[in-house]
Amino acid sequence: MTAPPSDHEEFARSIRASGFRFVAGTDMRGHLLQHGALEDWDAFAASWNDLAPDAYLAQVGRHRRRRHAVFRAGRDGAIERQPHQPHYQALTYNALQGDIERWFEPVREHIADGASLRTVLGFCRDFFSTLAPQTATWHIELHQFRIEAGPDNEGQPTPEGVHRDGVDYVLVLLIDRHNIVSGTTTIHDRDGSLLGSFTLTAPLDAALVDDARVFHGVTAVTPQDATSEAHRDVLVVTFRAQT
Template sequence: MQTLLGSTESSYGISFALEKIDSIELEGFKPFFRELPVDPFIKGKYRFRRLSRFKVVGNELIKQPHGYLFQSKQYNPLVGDVKREFAELDDALGELDGFKKLVLEFRNYCKLSSGVEIGVHQIRTTCSPNNFGNPAPEGIHRDGCEFIGIFSVDRENISGGETHLYVAKKEKPVFKKVLRPGELLLLNDRDFFHFTTPIKPTTVGEGTRDVFVVTYPSLLSD
């Protein structure tokens, strides 16, 4: 079951929308986030990541060959113009019904045609009392694609992590919300800049924020 919590449209179609997807079983995702390798391109070893691309044909996901992520400095001033390689998503994760539902919901809501290639980033951001985690170390930014989906899987022992959308970098956000587990934010990357505020633990110990970020196109190259 999907519950539409709000949406806007532009000349490009979807501008942004927020959904609660109750039909996706979140517990099945959680073991896969415990096994993520550290993101070697971000200092501090607080972010962990995998990345794969899939061709969506009908209701089937076909995993595509390994590739590297590339964004120009225009979109990513921190690690732009760098070929970034990440470990692939676990094949068992890709077989979960909930994972397929997520990718297909993204495809369907963005009204993408059959045969498109979609990228799926699996990201864990961690924090501790001495090291706050930054889900968006590049600051307020665009990704350089057409559509983005941010799906919250879990928040454990954290405060912060509020996602913002901006029509211009120097203006106030037009949307800001902490995405709760099961919520999917869809946005048109041509309409908005986005950012997520740092996270910090609410009690002594480590805190974690687990999300999938889905993009069209995938931004991956051979």
């Protein structure tokens, strides 16, 4: 399935107008396939079973696993992985864990070089470059997240609350959700007013966010069946103009 260019431009217009857009997985697949292949998707999705605990949240008892990688891309050039480095957010953007360098386990090399991830990054580079024609080079960070929930603990996709990431644009792509309820994404303006909400429920459901304009958060997830394992897997990709 290939999305017509008019559809592509239609949700670009909505992001320019409102600062965010939900894209259903069936539509998102078409947009991604304009930028590459998803032939290794099963292996890509299975790599979420190999994430490392987020040690920075251990002291507050929230169950989150993740891996992290950094890339650089010119608007028309190759997407190049950068040496492993810490993830840093100013306290202004992350009241819970801001102003510290957080080192996470790196994304596995075969996942970073795989078709699915390169397709996602290619889509983001081309689409976000359309929204920011003045940007020549992008600093890209990506995070594999698994949020776990149990009978005695809610899973917190955004433990820092409603926030901005301190970047230009964000893609949140659902990989899998198993045995959970809730996990609703909420979008807010600067005064906290709710602009919209939606729940990522199917693989490839996506949220595209203009981080400079709106705030976002995700409600806690709980198990549907308290006796079984429950998780929410997402890929978060952030783009910031390289200075």
